[in-house]
Amino acid sequence: xxxxxxxxxxxxxxxxxxxxxxxxxxxxxxxxxxxxxxxxxxxxxxxxxxxxxxxxxxxxxxxxxxxxxxxxxxxxxxxxxxxxxxxxxxxxxxxxxxxxxxxxxxxxxxxxxxxxxxxxxxxxxxxxxxxxxxxxxxxxxxxxxxxxxxxxxxxxxxxxxxxxxxxxxxxxxxxxxxxxxxxxxxxxxxxxxxxxxxxxxxxxxxxxxxxxxxxxxxxxxxxxxxxxxxxxxxxxxxxxxxxxxxxxxxxxxxxxxxxxxxxxxxxxxxxxxxxxxxxxxxxxxxxxxxxxxxxxxxxxxxxxxxxxxxxxxxxxxxxxxxxxxxxxxxxxxxxxxxxxxxxxxxxxx
Amino acid sequence: xxxxxxxxxxxxxxxxxxxxxxxxxxxxxxxxxxxxxxxxxxxxxxxxxxxxxxxxxxxxxxxxxxxxxxxxxxxxxxxxxxxxxxxxxxxxxxxxxxxxxxxxxxxxxxxxxxxxxxxxxxxxxxxxxxxxxxxxxxxxxxxxxxxxxxxxxxxxxxxxxxxxxxxxxxxxxxxxxxxxxxxxxxxxxxxxxxxxxxxxxxxxxxxxxxxxxxxxxxxxxxxxxxxxxxxxxxxxxxxxxxxxxxxxxxxxxxxxxxxxxxxxxxxxxxxxxxxxxxxxxxxxxxxxxxxxxxxxxxxxxxxxxxxxxxxxxxxxxxxxxxxxxxxxxxxxxxxxxxxxxxxxxxxxxxxxxxxxxxxxxxxxxxxxxxxxxxxxxxxxxxxxxxxxxxxxxxxxxxxxxxxxxxxxxxxxxxxxxxxxxxxxxxxxxxxxxxx
Numbered sequence: 001x002x003x004x005x006x007x008x009x010x011x012x013x014x015x016x017x018x019x020x021x022x023x024x025x026x027x028x029x030x031x032x033x034x035x036x037x038x039x040x041x042x043x044x045x046x047x048x049x050x051x052x053x054x055x056x057x058x059x060x061x062x063x064x065x066x067x068x069x070x071x072x073x074x075x076x077x078x079x080x081x082x083x084x085x086x087x088x089x090x091x092x093x094x095x096x097x098x099x100x101x102x103x104x105x106x107x108x109x110x111x112x113x114x115x116x117x118x119x120x121x122x123x124x125x126x127x128x129x130x131x132x133x134x135x136x137x138x139x140x141x142x143x144x145x146x147x148x149x150x151x152x153x154x155x156x157x158x159x160x161x162x163x164x165x166x167x168x169x170x171x172x173x174x175x176x177x178x179x180x181x182x183x184x185x186x187x188x189x190x191x192x193x194x195x196x197x198x199x200x201x202x203x204x205x206x207x208x209x210x211x212x213x214x215x216x217x218x219x220x221x222x223x224x225x226x227x228x229x230x231x232x233x234x235x236x237x238x239x240x241x242x243x244x245x246x247x248x249x250x251x252x253x254x255x256x257x258x259x260x261x262x263x264x265x266x267x268x269x270x271x272x273x274x275x276x277x278x279x280x281x282x283x284x285x286x287x288x289x290x291x292x293x294x295x296x297x298x299x300x301x302x303x304x305x306x307x308x309x310x311x312x313x314x315x316x317x318x319x320x321x322x323x324x325x326x327x328x329x330x331x332x333x334x335x336x337x338x339x340x341x342x343x344x345x346x347x348x349x
Numbered sequence: 350x351x352x353x354x355x356x357x358x359x360x361x362x363x364x365x366x367x368x369x370x371x372x373x374x375x376x377x378x379x380x381x382x383x384x385x386x387x388x389x390x391x392x393x394x395x396x397x398x399x400x401x402x403x404x405x406x407x408x409x410x411x412x413x414x415x416x417x418x419x420x421x422x423x424x425x426x427x428x429x430x431x432x433x434x435x436x437x438x439x440x441x442x443x444x445x446x447x448x449x450x451x452x453x454x455x456x457x458x459x460x461x462x463x464x465x466x467x468x469x470x471x472x473x474x475x476x477x478x479x480x481x482x483x484x485x486x487x488x489x490x491x492x493x494x495x496x497x498x499x500x501x502x503x504x505x506x507x508x509x510x511x512x513x514x515x516x517x518x519x520x521x522x523x524x525x526x527x528x529x530x531x532x533x534x535x536x537x538x539x540x541x542x543x544x545x546x547x548x549x550x551x552x553x554x555x556x557x558x559x560x561x562x563x564x565x566x567x568x569x570x571x572x573x574x575x576x577x578x579x580x581x582x583x584x585x586x587x588x589x590x591x592x593x594x595x596x597x598x599x600x601x602x603x604x605x606x607x608x609x610x611x612x613x614x615x616x617x618x619x620x621x622x623x624x625x626x627x628x629x630x631x632x633x634x635x636x637x638x639x640x641x642x643x644x645x646x647x648x649x650x651x652x653x654x655x656x657x658x659x660x661x662x663x664x665x666x667x668x669x670x671x672x673x674x675x676x677x678x679x680x681x682x683x684x685x686x687x688x689x690x691x692x693x694x695x696x697x698x699x700x701x702x703x704x705x706x707x708x709x710x711x712x713x714x715x716x717x718x719x720x721x722x723x724x725x726x727x728x729x730x731x732x733x734x735x736x737x738x739x740x741x742x743x744x745x746x747x748x749x750x751x752x753x754x755x756x757x758x759x760x761x762x763x764x765x766x767x768x769x770x771x772x773x774x775x776x777x778x779x780x781x782x783x784x
Contacts, residue, residue: 162784163782164782164783164784165782165783165784166782166783167782172783172784173783173784174701174702174783175697175700175701175702175783175784176695176697176701176702176705176721176781176782176783176784177697177701177721177724177781177782177784178720178721178724178764178779178780178781179779179780179781179782180473180778180779180780181778181779181780184778185778186612186775186776186777186778187612187613187692187717187719187772187773187774187775187776187777187778187779187780188611188612188613188615188616188774188775188776189612189616189775190717190775190780191613191662191690191692191717191775192613192616192617192620192662194690194715194717195549195660195661195662195688195689195690195715196620196624196625198660198688198689198690198715199547199549199625199659199660199688204715206714206715206716207716207717207718207780207781208693208695208705208706208713208716208717208718208781209783210709210710210711210713210714211704211705211709213709248750249460249498249745250460250598250747250765251723251747251763251765276460276498276499276745276747277558277669277670278558278559278637279499279558279559279560279561279564280499281560281561282560318669318670319598319668319669319696319722319723319747319765321696321697321698321699321703321704321723322698322703322704322707323698323700323702323703324698324703349637
């Protein structure tokens, strides 16, 4: 049988009301309050072995300490899942449930889940990190909210397939993955029906919600370009012949940097592109069309730019996910900042 | 313009002395069929293997899929490519329904080639696992291409079309099980009640990113890169005016089979006169330079506006760079007051947390998702491999990498490399949801 540990605040843990909100975290065997309900719904597959109780004020005012104490209390326990709440609309309790679930997940690598009302501010704070089921506004919905969590966790621990956030009833975690429309419905029918709804001004729901777009403001111009160090960075996959760092030709997760000291241009045969997203013939014939080293040397000699930085940075931009691109961009930018590079020429294909 | 598609439903395929279709069984004279394949000197070694749904078979590298068809009257198949350049889309076309010719490399694969599992969890990924596949497994003398990641696959793609036409010949003079009739009159012939219905266009953005000829999708045998968007009667598309190219990660490609079976166009044809007034198909492209993208988007909008379109469905063949053209077309339409639905796949990364499309706009507020190219698939070993599994890692398949093939023969790969899996023509029931 799998084992669960449950987290409650002082009120639901039956220690007391607001006067006991400074209650220091502690762990006890067995279940209290809503734990009875949880226990009934999890049996016989999962046993709730312990309950952690902590005062809401204690957690809110001494968060780091509370988390440390609770993690210590859990250290020598064996458990397969950690469950907290439901916290309904309670702000402090919601914060505690979210924070402790996140910490337990990171420390013990077990599934964690809680339940809150959509208006609880902790939903937005933690929904990308942990399962937060959409719950009612008050304890009146306890008998509905606890079984929803219990049913999900039973199936999850049994290794069964779980459905989308919407179908399961938890707040979306921002993870988009494939599934099959059940019963099967072709994209064609979904598209035409959505168009008919849109034409009729009926409600419809897009299958790809457009996320908030990160806009990076354009940097102010440099006052004295002839005193600045400029670097060349490319997502065009220009690498030394043979691709020494094994950068992937598509969906790249690696970048490389290559010394261009003393080179007036990128010579065909010594440099090549490994980018699989465009016709490489022109770039292989003359790699400078992707990374304009020849032109930059010309500007350097002319004194138009102060100095060309002696490393070329390369990755591949085709099929590369936005998250990987951001990570690589950050890593490269940090190196360039440390090297006092003040401008870059970023080329694609 | 009237097109009759006569369907002959295949229950099974086998080899025998004559190529004949009888009582649901397609029998193939393999020697005769291979002679048609060998008509092209570039084919050096060829075999035909049958793969049925639920067979323990893994097929890779797959280069294109073609439906066995026969043009009984009113034109020729794939005009401008394998046959004379005549208009497509009228008369009678006979189809061996449920069957499919797959062009499979005996050895060499590439970036654009795909994998089909006939059973197991991998078989849910693509519509081609549900067909009776007649696999043309061949090698060619296009040796200069063997070690290229990007392959034109010219000889094999054309051979698959020839083989499909050879097979289709056996039903030329027979009576079909059923007849699909596609009849879309010109605007001046429309009944008044149809004129009252919302006017809708379908936009097909074909893959055309490669500069050199031989890789891009073909429109009447013409590289889609070289054209301005053009208006086509839906029947032309359903009758072979457009042939698949050989570029783009496989799951995002539209095969020749899917062009003539474009389910979105078929559904729009069925809705014509019922809920909509279907104006036709605008065939466009996906070139790489910004000005080319803008020019195409401008033309698409102008054609749709001139026709008085009120609604549109836009289909993108590909992901990444072409997302720009897709979003641009949708934005232009929405700005012109044309209510638009887009159909495309996503690249949300292996952890599913990345932005789904390279380019975004809040105007793209009605999208259908057909898959996630970066979905990781772990697939058990398969008893039979048709083609060469090694090509998945060796030849730069977009869904494979060094280590994709495990010691026990099981594989780990991205959906990217599953053959035509995301079916942006709307032919499959896969989608993406948020977890």
